[in-house]
Amino acid sequence: MTAPSPTQRPVTPNDVARLVRASFGPTPGLADCGPLGGGGFATVWWARLDDGRRVVLKVAPSQDARLLRYERGLCAAEDHYFRLVATRAPRVPVPPVLHHGVDPAYGEWLVTGLLPGRSLADLAADGADDGAARHDLGVALAALHEVTGDRFGYEGDRASGSTWPEAFAAMVDELLADATDWAVRLPVPPDRLRALVRRHEAALDVVRRPALLHFDLWDGNVLAAPAPDGRLRLTGLVDGERYLYGDPLMDLVSPVLGRRAEDETDHPTLRGYREAAPFDLDAAARRRLSLYRLHLYLLMTVEMPSRGMTPQTHPQRHTWLATVLDAELTALAG
Numbered sequence: 001m002t003a004p005s006p007t008q009r010p011v012t013p014n015d016v017a018r019l020v021r022a023s024f025g026p027t028p029g030l031a032d033c034g035p036l037g038g039g040g041f042a043t044v045w046w047a048r049l050d051d052g053r054r055v056v057l058k059v060a061p062s063q064d065a066r067l068l069r070y071e072r073g074l075c076a077a078e079d080h081y082f083r084l085v086a087t088r089a090p091r092v093p094v095p096p097v098l099h100h101g102v103d104p105a106y107g108e109w110l111v112t113g114l115l116p117g118r119s120l121a122d123l124a125a126d127g128a129d130d131g132a133a134r135h136d137l138g139v140a141l142a143a144l145h146e147v148t149g150d151r152f153g154y155e156g157d158r159a160s161g162s163t164w165p166e167a168f169a170a171m172v173d174e175l176l177a178d179a180t181d182w183a184v185r186l187p188v189p190p191d192r193l194r195a196l197v198r199r200h201e202a203a204l205d206v207v208r209r210p211a212l213l214h215f216d217l218w219d220g221n222v223l224a225a226p227a228p229d230g231r232l233r234l235t236g237l238v239d240g241e242r243y244l245y246g247d248p249l250m251d252l253v254s255p256v257l258g259r260r261a262e263d264e265t266d267h268p269t270l271r272g273y274r275e276a277a278p279f280d281l282d283a284a285a286r287r288r289l290s291l292y293r294l295h296l297y298l299l300m301t302v303e304m305p306s307r308g309m310t311p312q313t314h315p316q317r318h319t320w321l322a323t324v325l326d327a328e329l330t331a332l333a334g
């Protein structure tokens with residue numbers, strides 16, 4: 001078993017009972033509970049209430065946990081994202097928010113309804129045919145992207161801008177500042193990364209509408225279950241805490257993590273997306289996809305120490321990230 005991340009607070013069944021009481025009052029009480037695996041940032045438990053409801057309790061990192069700059073206020077952000085999707089894209093299945101708890105002494109937590117199904121990451125271990133569920137994900141993403149924000153980037157006092165190039169450059173800058181704070185050695189000098197983003201400003205500037213992006217739809221955050229015909233279908237998108245507003249193409253990176261969306265045109269998620277929201281894969285779009293992968297790999301590199309990971313404890317992850325970062329740098333330099 002891997003060690004928990006320093007961002008994951010230890011939680012006991014007594015804590016769950018106390019947080020259920022703080023969320024719902026004396027009734028309903030807690031009937032049963034247990035940890036939910038699969039995440040690496042918050043502490044997540046399922047709970048059965050004594051009125052029969054099944055819920056998920058997500059406990060945010062403690063107030064004194066050191067996080068990256070864009071990770072400020074993620075519990076409130078997840079609350080906002082799920083409510084926004086329920087109102088503005090109601091056909092996309094996300095967990096209903098039951099309570100957002102804030103206790104000045106303890107910290108923050110979120111209680112949502114437990115959605116049916118298992119994550120695609122989990123189901124892949126059984127070798128299940130998940131093509132229909134992945135196609136559903138593409139269609140759901142296209143619906144989410146119809147929601148428009150009033151500025152680009154993150155909400156609150158985090159990286160944002162009135163244009164997409166401005167917001168994207170601010171996001172990269174914040175990650176580079178995080179890298180300095182955490183003494184993360186990057187495979188390339190920060191100034192070269194900044195120059196690369198500036199150089200591709202024209203490709204980013206094609207994006208004129210701040211679309212709602214989930215950002216983190218890797219296989220662990222997509223739930224699916226068998227439909228009556230036996231095929232796996234989408235039952236939920238979870239973990240909405242990292243949402244931002246920007247280029248829809250940015251959301252096509254995590255669903256094919258480690259691969260290139262532009263080479264996977266027959267991938268069911270991309271087929272579903274393009275059937276619902278056709279787009280051109282022209283030279284500017286290809287450059288943007290490359291920039292977004294660069295951003296994600298940079299983020300995954302910079303977040304390692306805050307998750308308790310070092311090149312020594314996680315050599316494979318470290319080497320893989322250095323390799324894929326380098327590939328994007330080469331592609332963007334040409």
Ligand SMILES: Nc1ncnc2c1ncn2[C@@H]1O[C@H](COP(=O)(O)OP(=O)(O)OP(=O)(O)O)[C@@H](O)[C@H]1O
Pocket residue numbers: 036037038039040041042043044056058095112113114115116118119220221223238239240
């Ligand atoms: N409402 C829900 N219904 C069913 N399962 C859920 C729900 N919320 C979370 N899960 C399960 O719990 C796992 C962990 O939750 P979540 O991804 O929100 O935690 P996290 O620590 O923020 O993860 P990450 O490391 O991806 O940021 C998910 O991968 C999913 O399998």
